[in-house]
Structure formats: structure tokens, C-alpha cells
Amino acid sequence: MHLLTEMQRNLKQYLEISELRKPLAFMLPYAARYWKSYAGLVLLLFGGIGAALFFTWFLQNITDAAVKGDLGRVRFLIIVGICSTIVSSLMVYANTYLSSTAIEKVKRDLKNDLFAHMLRLPTRYYGNNHSGELVSHLTNDVNGIEGAIGSSLLGMLRLPLMAAAAFIYLVHINWQLSLLCMLLVPLSLLSGAVLGKLLRRNSRLIHDHLGKVNSFLGDAFAGQLVIRSFTLEQPVYRQYEDRNQKLLAMELKVARLRGWFSVGAGAAGTVAYLLSMGLGAYFVTQNSLTVGSLLAFVSLMQYLISPLAGMAGLWGGFQRSIAAIERLQKVMNEPAEPHSLLSVPASASRVMAPSSIHFHHVTFGYDSSKTVLDNFSLTVPVGKAVALVGPSGAGKSTLFSLAQRFYRPDSGTICLDQQPIELLSNAELRSSMAYVPQETYLFAGTIRDNIAFGRLDASESEIVQAAKDANAHEFILALPHGYDTETGERGVKLSGGQKQRIAIARAVLKNAPILLLDEATSALDSETEYLVQEALERLMKNRTTMVIAHRLSTIQNADLIVVMDQGAIVEQGKHHQLLNKDGLYARLYRLQFEEKAEPVISKAGNA
Numbered sequence: 280m281h282l283l284t285e286m287q288r289n290l291k292q293y294l295e296i297s298e299l300r301k302p303l304a305f306m307l308p309y310a311a312r313y314w315k316s317y318a319g320l321v322l323l324l325f326g327g328i329g330a331a332l333f334f335t336w337f338l339q340n341i342t343d344a345a346v347k348g349d350l351g352r353v354r355f356l357i358i359v360g361i362c363s364t365i366v367s368s369l370m371v372y373a374n375t376y377l378s379s380t381a382i383e384k385v386k387r388d389l390k391n392d393l394f395a396h397m398l399r400l401p402t403r404y405y406g407n408n409h410s411g412e413l414v415s416h417l418t419n420d421v422n423g424i425e426g427a428i429g430s431s432l433l434g435m436l437r438l439p440l441m442a443a444a445a446f447i448y449l450v451h452i453n454w455q456l457s458l459l460c461m462l463l464v465p466l467s468l469l470s471g472a473v474l475g476k477l478l479r480r481n482s483r484l485i486h487d488h489l490g491k492v493n494s495f496l497g498d499a500f501a502g503q504l505v506i507r508s509f510t511l512e513q514p515v516y517r518q519y520e521d522r523n524q525k526l527l528a529m530e531l532k533v534a535r536l537r538g539w540f541s542v543g544a545g546a547a548g549t550v551a552y553l554l555s556m557g558l559g560a561y562f563v564t565q566n567s568l569t570v571g572s573l574l575a576f577v578s579l580m581q582y583l584i585s586p587l588a589g590m591a592g593l594w595g596g597f598q599r600s601i602a603a604i605e606r607l608q609k610v611m612n613e614p615a616e617p618h619s620l621l622s623v624p625a626s627a628s629r630v631m632a633p634s635s636i637h638f639h640h641v642t643f644g645y646d647s648s649k650t651v652l653d654n655f656s657l658t659v660p661v662g663k664a665v666a667l668v669g670p671s672g673a674g675k676s677t678l679f680s681l682a683q684r685f686y687r688p689d690s691g692t693i694c695l696d697q698q699p700i701e702l703l704s705n706a707e708l709r710s711s712m713a714y715v716p717q718e719t720y721l722f723a724g725t726i727r728d729n730i731a732f733g734r735l736d737a738s739e740s741e742i743v744q745a746a747k748d749a750n751a752h753e754f755i756l757a758l759p760h761g762y763d764t765e766t767g768e769r770g771v772k773l774s775g776g777q778k779q780r781i782a783i784a785r786a787v788l789k790n791a792p793i794l795l796l797d798e799a800t801s802a803l804d805s806e807t808e809y810l811v812q813e814a815l816e817r818l819m820k821n822r823t824t825m826v827i828a829h830r831l832s833t834i835q836n837a838d839l840i841v842v843m844d845q846g847a848i849v850e851q852g853k854h855h856q857l858l859n860k861d862g863l864y865a866r867l868y869r870l871q872f873e874e875k876a877e878p879v880i881s882k883a884g885n886a
């Protein structure tokens with residue numbers, strides 16, 4: 280008894296049934312939505328088996344009728360054969376159509392769910408995973424599931440059913456010959472199990488590698504200007520070539536595995552075929568088997584042998600799909616944000632009244648090894664502008680990320696007025712803030728679309744007004760198609776100053792009571808700088824504003840300047856107070872002043 284359960288456990292492990300359970304359970308609800316198509320496919324599967332048996336019967340009978348010279352029966356059988364060929368062709372069409380519909384619909388649903396889930400994943404996840412890898416999940420992996428929910432799965436269902444039906448028919452024709460076929464069963468189970476394990480492991484490696492190649496390509500295209508200006512085309516091409524070569528080597532390994540399996544399965548089938556032919560011919564000479572029965576037997580053997588040889592392909596496709604599903608499951612199992620933008624209906628995202636922002640004893644680090652903000656406290660009063668200044672890495676941008684809850688503090692609280700932001704949904708929190716980033720990201724689309732991201736239901740006149748307030752209207756009208764001008768991927772067609780004003784227009788349109796402004800570091804010509812500055816001052820009016828200032832000349836009118844260093848406030852006050860203090864602010868200010876002065880001196884020296 281103990282030995283039996285032990286054997287059972289070993290066999291289970293070998294066939295990896297338990298490992299298959301989770302990925303298949305994950306796919307089941309998706310497939311279940313299209314149960315009608317699948318039910319149709321199962322019916323067609325039985326229809327297909329019936330057709331195979333029918334054609335065997337047909338072969339047996341037409342041969343025997345021909346041997347007996349019974350022309351009337353031959354004629355009748357030919358008519359029956361033509362009719363059944365028409366029916367079986369229709370079944371092939373229905374099978375192709377139904378399986379494609381079911382598979383494509385499941386893929387669509389899975390992509391939608393996956394993307395929705397990805398949108399809800401915490402910011403940290405995006406920091407740890409390359410965008411190319413994420414795209415790979417939505418493309419390579421989703422396309423890779425086909426084997427587990429489509430052709431391979433149905434093929435694998437068909438194989439044992441067909442084998443069982445053929446076996447019953449074979450026993451009916453001649454039981455001694457049928458025993459020969461039994462040899463094939465353990466052989467196919469064993470080789471399938473071994474091959475499955477190897478194929479799945481290799482397929483997982485291939486999917487992982489594909490994800491990395493996608494990430495590499497994403498970088499290569501996003502950074503193409505860097506590649507060109509540093510003439511990195513050759514080394515980048517070589518790296519791609521290497522990765523592609525590695526992929527080829529992996530694919531060839533899988534091909535070799537499948538090839539060996541086909542050889543083994545084919546050889547086993549041929550031996551069984553030759554044996555049954557030889558033995559069958561002997562039975563015919565002994566008159567214990569008719570010629571028709573022998574032909575029927577041989578044809579049935581083909582139904583058994585060819586799927587067995589094809590099993591390498593089916594099993595390979597199936598295992599490859601399981602590896603893809605496992606990768607998708609990993610993403611879907613990542614915990615999503617609890618207060619999700621997507622889980623809140625749009626109507627709930629109301630614009631809040633002007634409020635103050637309070638950081639109470641906030642401590643935070645992106646990872647446990649390094650504290651970025653240490654017991655940080657700051658109040659930004661209603662309608663006032665607080666400028667954050669400090670050396671690179673002081674933690675200024677981190678404050679913005681925490682205020683928008685892209686990350687959560689390790690300890691301490693952040694409040695709008697007296698309300699901790701933890702009590703607000705993402706929609707409530709983020710609709711009360713407009714963020715103008717240092718680098719404006721322009722999505723592919725028109726200028727109008729890009730401004731409308733500030734508020735999707737804005738009218739044309741509101742969009743134009745926002746552009747006017749952002750000092751962007753004039754330059755937009757001067758573009759070839761005005762507001763309909765395509766900005767192109769990554770907004771390559773606009774200058775830095777123009778992009779900034781589009782970002783300001785977005786913020787104007789959003790009309791949020793709190794403004795988070797990350798001032799651009801890149802220097803603008805004085806006219807553009809004036810236009811940007813004027814637009815910003817208009818935007819800041821009557822809003823609670825936090826501004827990260829890189830150019831200290833622009834924040835001299837701020838209500839409060841907070842100087843940060845290594846995650847803590849080291850000084851605060853008005854511009855002149857801080858200059859008089861002669862501390863870090865005064866040093867940074869002098870540094871910028873000298874930086875500006877230096878080229879002038881060196882130019883003068885050269886002259």
C-alpha cells in the first residue's frame with residue numbers, strides 16, 4: 280500500500296500535474312467566459328474522432344466489397360463517402376473558426392486585465408522592472424498562452440480520446456494485434472513527461488530572455504539620440520546581435536529536444552506498425568482476418584501513431600504556454616495599490632478646496648538600507664509658495680512623490696489641512712494636485728490632446744484659454760497645424776521651453792488647488808524664460824505651491840525658502856534673510872552666480 284502511494288506520488292511529480300494546476304486554474308475563468316465556443320470545440324472533437332472511425336469503417340467495407348466484386352455496395356459506399364467528406368470539411372472550418380475566436384477573445388481579456396492591473400501597481404514596481412519587460416508581458420507572454428488554451432490543449436485532449444476509441448475499434452477487429460498497440464501507451468507517457476519537464480524549463484528561459492531583449496530594444500530606441508551622438512551604433516548593434524544569437528541557441532535547443540522526441544515517437548510507431556502489418560498479413564494468409572480489416576487496422580494505427588509523433592509539437596507548445604502563463608501570473612499576483620485610481624469611479628474624483636500641506640515627522644527610504652528623509656516636518660500654508668532648495672539628492676523630488684502617494688512614508692504622516700492623505704482615495708488626492716515635472720512627457724497625439732490630459736472633458740475654448748494662460752497659444756498657432764499638430768513620440772518636435780508651457784497649460788486646465796512644480800534645470804533663452812516664468816506666476820496665484828527650485832534667481836519672491844540637505848531642513852527663511860545668514864543657501868547662490876559669471880570671464884580672457 281505504502282509502495283503504491285509512493286509510486287503514485289513519483290508519477291505525479293514526474294508528470295508535473297500539480298505544477299500545471301496553478302497556471303491552468305489561472306486560465307480557467309478566462310476560458311470559462313467563452314464556454315459556448317469551447318463546448319462547440321469539444322463537440323467537434325468528438326465529431327472528428329467519429330469521422331476518423333467512420334473513414335476506417337469506410338475503408339474496411341469498400342475494400343471487402345471490392346474484393347467480393349459487389350459493385351452496388353461500392354457505389355453506395357462512394358456516395359456515403361462524398362457526403363461524409365463534405366460534413367467533415369465543414370467541421371474543419373467550424374473548428375478553425377471557433378478555436379480562433381475563443382483564443383483571441385481570451386487574449387484580449389487577459390491583455391485588458393493585465394494592463395489594468397499594471398496601472399494599479401505601486402510606483403516601486405515600475406522602478407524595479409524595465410518598461411520593455413512590461414511590454415513583453417503584454418505581447419510575447421500573452422501571445423504565448425495560445426498552446427494552453429487552444430490548439431495544443433485540444434490536441435492533447437483529442438489524443439487520448441482518439442487512442443481509446445481507436446483501441447476499442449482495434450479490439451473489435453483483432454484483439455491480438457491490439458495488444459501490440461498497448462506497447463505505445465507507457466512509452467508515450469514516459470517520454471512526454473521527461474520532454475515536458477525539459478521543454479518547460481527551456482521555454483521559461485526563452486520567455487525571460489525575450490523580456491530582456493525587449494527591454495534592451497526599448498532602451499535603444501528611447502536613447503537613440505545618445506547612441507547617435509556618441510556613435511554607439513556598432514557596440515549596440517553587436518550587443519543586440521549577441522542577444523539574438525543567444526535566443527537562437529535557446530530555440531535550437533528546444534528544437535533539438537522536440538526533434539529527438541519526434542524521432543523516438545516516430546520509431547516506436549513504425550516498429551508497432553511493422554509488427555502489426557507482419558502479424559496482420561500472417562492472419563490474412565490464415566484466413567482469420569479479411570483484407571479490408573487489415574487495411575482498416577493499419578489505417579487506425581496511423582491515427583494512433585501520427586498524433587503520438589505530433590505529440591512532441593503539442594506537448595512542446597503546451598509547456599511553452601504554461602511557462603508564459605507562469606510569467607503572467609507573477610505580474611498578476613503582485614499586490615496592487617489599495618486606493619486605486621481605477622477602482623474609484625470618475626465622479627468621485629472631485630476637486631478639493633484649497634488646503635495647506637503638512638509633513639509631520641516623515642521618515643522614508645526607497646529601500647531599508649538608506650534613509651532619504653529623516654524625521655522631516657514642513658508646513659506649506661494655504662495659498663502660499665514654498666521653494667525647496669538644496670544639493671542634488673537632498674530629497675526634494677522625494678517630497679513630491681510622497682505628497683502624491685507614489686510611495687508611502689516609513690513613519691510620520693502627510694496631511695492636507697488636518698486630513699491625513701491616507702484617508703483619501705488616489706483620485707481625491709491626485710485631483711487636488713497639479714504636478715508640473717522637470718521633463719515634460721508628451722504623448723503621441725496632437726497638441727490639443729496633450730493639453731487635454733489636464734482635464735479630459737475640457738472644451739475647446741477651455742483648452743485654448745489654458746494655452747493662453749501658459750503663454751503657449753502664440754507658438755501653437757505658429758505650428759504647421761496649430762492645435763492639431765502631432766507632437767510625435769517623446770515630443771521630439773517641440774523645444775524645451777515649448778514643452779514646459781504645454782505642461783503649464785495642462786496644470787492650468789486641471790485647476791487643482793495645490794501645485795507641485797519641479798522647475799526645469801535646462802537654461803532657456805531670456806525671452807522664453809520670461810514667458811515661462813510669467814505663466815508660472817499666473818498659475819501659482821491663489822494656489823498652495825511647492826516649487827523645487829534649481830535656478831535660485833526665480834524664487835526670490837517665494838513666501839518661504841526651505842534649504843534641504845541629506846533629507847533634512849538645514850535653513851529656512853526669505854531670500855534676503857538666508858543670504859544674510861551666509862549658510863548653505865548663500866553658498867549655493869554664490870555658486871550659481873559664479874557659474875554664470877565664469878564663462879564671461881574665460882571669454883574675456885580668451886579675447
Ligand SMILES: Nc1ncnc2c1ncn2[C@@H]1O[C@H](COP(=O)(O)OP(=O)(O)OP(=O)(O)O)[C@@H](O)[C@H]1O
Pocket residue numbers: 406645646651669670671672673674675676677678
Ligand atoms: N526611485 C528611486 N529609487 C531609489 N532611490 C531613489 C529613487 N529616487 C531617488 N532616489 C534616491 O533618493 C535620494 C533623494 O533623491 P531625490 O530625487 O529626492 O533628490 P533631489 O533633491 O530631488 O535631487 P535632484 O535635485 O538632483 O533632483 C537620492 O539619493 C536618490 O539617489
